[in-house]
Amino acid sequence: MEEGEEISLSDFEGEVVVLNAWGQWCAPCRAEVDDLQLVQETLDPLGGTVLGINVRDYNQTIAQDFKLDNAVTYPSIYDPPFRIAAALGGVPTSVIPTTIVLDRSHRPAAVFLREVTALSG
Template identity: 65%
Template sequence: MRGGRITAPRTRSTGVIAAICAGMLALASCASGNDAVVQGGTFDFVSPGGQTEIFYDPPAERGTVGKLSGPDLMEEGETVGLEDFEGQVVVLNVWGQWCGPCRSEADDLEEVYQASKDRGVAFLGINVRDNFQDKAQDFVVDNGITFPSIYDPPMRTLMAFGAGYPTSVVPTTIVLDREHRVAAVFLKELLAEDLQPVVDRIAAEDTQDR
């Protein structure tokens, strides 16, 4: 397994530093929640040289994330998780309404979702560190976000990405292939032009490459 990096033009000044919105959280503290379901996978997070755009290829060498589900942010009493998107490419986005870069990239994520959903691409948000659910719900409504999110204030679902995953970086976007193996990780705010070609490439992967 190897990581690589591509560069894409950016028009926003927030950059990587602005993407790190919060201090370190110990993974053990994330495990204290009991409202999200997580089981281990085979994914081993690797960030060569501290890169913020990481790609895992070839497909056969990708690791899977753990089973991941939790309360639906917008639908009381409902749950949502990876099992709802079997056979689909899934774009996971870790976000919080308190995070400036999350606000900046919200419209870009929705743009890519709308452009890709008819090709078997799903988006699933993971809302973290928002202790007031109504504020997170207002964020979704105000930004016109139409894909679902797990409501996970204690960040317990992030355990599905393994012990080496940097829980301090918000927003983070993780692209899973159709077998829910990790194909790409972005540890920064995204523009549509950053994400769309990656989603297109992974959605177009031939089944023989799996």
């Protein structure tokens, strides 16, 4: 995904999507990034993806550096005010990290309002 490119859930039609609202300022987010990368590496060949939503990072360069420094390969949307939460409906904007697992029809299958690990369940 190129910087500035628009992305939509429809880009992942028929795929499991793990949405993760994160910020480089958030200690639990920094702790879970390796596990989310492992989830990405597991999902990718199976037809799925992690999709990050970078929130409350008002310096985009710092957020991009965080992704580079942590070898994050999954796409991430830069959305400091977390406007996407309104589109998702009922997603709390005050809880970061928030992770939502969407099934292949993009219905919520699991919601985690805390740090996740590759073994969360």
